Amino acid sequence: MRIVTKNDILANLDTAAALSAIESGFKAFAAGKVQVAPVVHMGFPDARGECHVKTAHIDGTDTFTVKLATGFYDNPSRGLPSSNGIMAVISARTGEPVAILQDEGVLTDVRTALAGVLAARAGARADATVLGVIGSGIQSRLQAEMIASVLGYSHIAVWARRAEQAQAVVQDLNAKFPQLSIEVAESAEAVAASADTIVTTTSSDAPLVQADWVKPGTHIVAVGADSPGKQELDTALFARAEHVIVDSLSQCIEHGETANAVADGSITQDKLITLGDVLSGPGLSRSADAITIADLTGVALQDAAIAGCVWQQLTLTSSAA
Amino acid sequence: MRIVTKNDILANLDTAAALSAIESGFKAFAAGKVQVAPVVHMGFPDARGECHVKTAHIDGTDTFTVKLATGFYDNPSRGLPSSNGIMAVISARTGEPVAILQDEGVLTDVRTALAGVLAARAGARADATVLGVIGSGIQSRLQAEMIASVLGYSHIAVWARRAEQAQAVVQDLNAKFPQLSIEVAESAEAVAASADTIVTTTSSDAPLVQADWVKPGTHIVAVGADSPGKQELDTALFARAEHVIVDSLSQCIEHGETANAVADGSITQDKLITLGDVLSGPGLSRSADAITIADLTGVALQDAAIAGCVWQQLTLTSSAA
Numbered sequence: 158m159r160i161v162t163k164n165d166i167l168a169n170l171d172t173a174a175a176l177s178a179i180e181s182g183f184k185a186f187a188a189g190k191v192q193v194a195p196v197v198h199m200g201f202p203d204a205r206g207e208c209h210v211k212t213a214h215i216d217g218t219d220t221f222t223v224k225l226a227t228g229f230y231d232n233p234s235r236g237l238p239s240s241n242g243i244m245a246v247i248s249a250r251t252g253e254p255v256a257i258l259q260d261e262g263v264l265t266d267v268r269t270a271l272a273g274v275l276a277a278r279a280g281a282r283a284d285a286t287v288l289g290v291i292g293s294g295i296q297s298r299l300q301a302e303m304i305a306s307v308l309g310y311s312h313i314a315v316w317a318r319r320a321e322q323a324q325a326v327v328q329d330l331n332a333k334f335p336q337l338s339i340e341v342a343e344s345a346e347a348v349a350a351s352a353d354t355i356v357t358t359t360s361s362d363a364p365l366v367q368a369d370w371v372k373p374g375t376h377i378v379a380v381g382a383d384s385p386g387k388q389e390l391d392t393a394l395f396a397r398a399e400h401v402i403v404d405s406l407s408q409c410i411e412h413g414e415t416a417n418a419v420a421d422g423s424i425t426q427d428k429l430i431t432l433g434d435v436l437s438g439p440g441l442s443r444s445a446d447a448i449t450i451a452d453l454t455g456v457a458l459q460d461a462a463i464a465g466c467v468w469q470q471l472t473l474t475s476s477a478a
Numbered sequence: 479m480r481i482v483t484k485n486d487i488l489a490n491l492d493t494a495a496a497l498s499a500i501e502s503g504f505k506a507f508a509a510g511k512v513q514v515a516p517v518v519h520m521g522f523p524d525a526r527g528e529c530h531v532k533t534a535h536i537d538g539t540d541t542f543t544v545k546l547a548t549g550f551y552d553n554p555s556r557g558l559p560s561s562n563g564i565m566a567v568i569s570a571r572t573g574e575p576v577a578i579l580q581d582e583g584v585l586t587d588v589r590t591a592l593a594g595v596l597a598a599r600a601g602a603r604a605d606a607t608v609l610g611v612i613g614s615g616i617q618s619r620l621q622a623e624m625i626a627s628v629l630g631y632s633h634i635a636v637w638a639r640r641a642e643q644a645q646a647v648v649q650d651l652n653a654k655f656p657q658l659s660i661e662v663a664e665s666a667e668a669v670a671a672s673a674d675t676i677v678t679t680t681s682s683d684a685p686l687v688q689a690d691w692v693k694p695g696t697h698i699v700a701v702g703a704d705s706p707g708k709q710e711l712d713t714a715l716f717a718r719a720e721h722v723i724v725d726s727l728s729q730c731i732e733h734g735e736t737a738n739a740v741a742d743g744s745i746t747q748d749k750l751i752t753l754g755d756v757l758s759g760p761g762l763s764r765s766a767d768a769i770t771i772a773d774l775t776g777v778a779l780q781d782a783a784i785a786g787c788v789w790q791q792l793t794l795t796s797s798a799a
Contacts, residue, residue: 158564158580160481194518197533199542206573210544212518212531221520223531223546225566227573241573243479245546245564252527252548252562257578259479 159256161471166260169470175463176271176307180436182215182462183275183404187433190216191458193405205230213457220246220255220468222461226265238262244464256468264467268459270299272404272432273356273378276451277304279435280402280443281354281376286311289352291345291365291389293317293326296358296380301330304356304378305337314351316342317359346370357381357389368393373446380453385412390450392417395424399447404432408454415452480577482792487581490791496784497592497628501757503536503783504596504725508754511537512779526551534778541567541576541789543782547586559583565785577789585788589780591620593725593753594677594699597772598625600756601723601764602675602697607632610673612666612686612710614638614647617679617701622651625677625699626658635672637663638680667691678702678710689714694767701774706733711771713738716745720768725753729775736773 197210206229214221226242246256288310317323342348349370356378368391395418403409418424518531527550535542547563567577609631638644663669670691677699689712702710716739724730739745
């Protein structure tokens with residue numbers, strides 16, 4: 158069994174290969190060829206902590222993955238990061254644990270952003286050039302980086318509740334993409350006024366994007382609502398939407414943005430389409446002036462796909478050495 | 479994060495401390511002070527494989543444990559063991575993974591045997607001297623070793639479907655306990671005729687111990703039935719039993735020996751008592767000529783208790799070094 162540190166993981170992470178593996182994973186999921194175990198939740202209220210265990214296997218792949226992800230929200234006061242975690246990679250042929258990826262959560266960050274790329278590509282207009290980003294955390298940066306670079310946006314507008322944090326995101330992005338036009342937006346409304354594609358990345362528990370701000374032709378990728386009680390989008394957007402893509406029907410109905418919209422009757426379940434089905438098909442038939450939404454809650458298949466990818470690369474590297 | 483190999487685990491495993499930790503764990507469980515997550519099951523039919531993920535935290539302890547246990551039944555034909563696994567030990571204060579115990583399943587073996595000791599002590603007559611063992615696998619050896627040595631039995635009778643394997647168990651036990659009288663029994667019926675306490679350790683799917691063989695005053699510890707479809711005891715034993723102890727009410731009703739007996743009406747749920755309740759109380763009030771049964775399915779708290787114990791010992795050793 159190999160122990161792989163975060164640095165070695167990053168050195169062996171081919172994001173193009175991971176994007177492809179996650180895309181294949183979503184297609185397999187839509188075809189009923191992914192085994193996703195129910196998520197284990199453990200709570201540690203005394204320490205304001207929680208742990209999730211996510212397990213998945215994509216049929217036909219050599220390994221399956223058990224991911225432990227922790228969030229302990231008093232940690233920053235002790236100088237420790239809130240989030241931590243490991244992924245155990247296990248042979249699907251022999252049951253042997255082959256690797257512990259001590260990724261400290263970075264693979265979750267990347268696989269979340271890569272699903273954003275797939276969701277943006279699946280729903281956005283072909284002529285989209287302006288990417289709007291709501292939020293200023295790690296997903297704000299990663300989604301902006303990956304969507305912009307993979308899908309070729311020329312402009313990025315960033316808004317966050319704290320302006321100085323939005324400014325920091327813009328600075329970081331400008332340093333990486335000097336050829337793009339990247340700016341802080343004055344408000345979420347201003348983001349909506351300019352963006353062709355909006356990605357929302359906050360942990361908000363109340364709508365940040367109002368329905369009447371969003372212009373026709375916009376595609377929204379919502380990645381913030383990954384547990385009950387979170388909400389970034391006005392549910393009226395779902396009533397206006399021509400298409401609503403969900404990464405996992407059961408999860409999105411249970412705790413995604415979609416859950417809020419289903420709860421208040423803005424949308425019915427029969428109008429939802431899964432990301433895997435869109436990726437497997439000829440592409441979304443979207444009108445140029447329609448609003449479309451992709452609701453991402455994060456599916457364990459993404460962990461299995463990215464961990465398998467890193468493991469495969471490590472194996473190749475070892476063979477070559 | 480520390481990686482601990484099987485040899486280092488065994489060197490830092492204090493079985494007396496582990497027994498005490500598991501006993502405390504069962505008491506806490508009975509008091510509602512253990513967080514046990516639903517067990518995750520993954521199946522790999524092409525490789526005749528399975529994986530279980532068991533997660534638990536005992537309130538007030540420093541760590542919690544996520545155990546991955548695999549069984550891939552074509553492995554022996556490739557020269558690999560069927561069973562494998564690791565335990566991840568995670569801080570319940572900060573969420574940091576502090577250790578990966580690469581125990582290859584040995585901690586599961588030991589924690590299972592230690593629950594056998596607790597269950598034997600909880601139900602057996604105080605004057606019991608003859609231990610009967612049904613089966614010839616790792617649990618046959620470990621249960622015999624631990625029950626005999628901790629509880630002071632003077633005689634052990636072993637029966638298994640394959641006589642040469644029972645003989646091998648007896649040889650191994652004789653080498654370890656030259657002062658005891660240890661013999662192969664001719665039949666399961668012969669075991670029942672001589673034993674004060676019987677421990678059943680097979681993966682049988684049909685009763686091996688018939689009710690009318692068992693003499694008054696016998697205590698039976700059944701450890702084989704850890705998943706649906708398994709059965710070692712004639713359900714009529716449950717109808718005759720004065721007390722039936724279960725390690726976990728929900729698990730035993732779902733897939734233990736008890737499940738079979740509840741299903742055919744040999745016992746009703748209100749007659750069951752949990753091991754934790756027995757251990758927390760003044761002791762089982764058993765008649766000298768009664769039959770009693772303890773049904774063990776294996777509870778994740780045992781993993782958390784033994785892994786925590788090993789981790790504590792490793793921490794002490796490191797501090798001293």
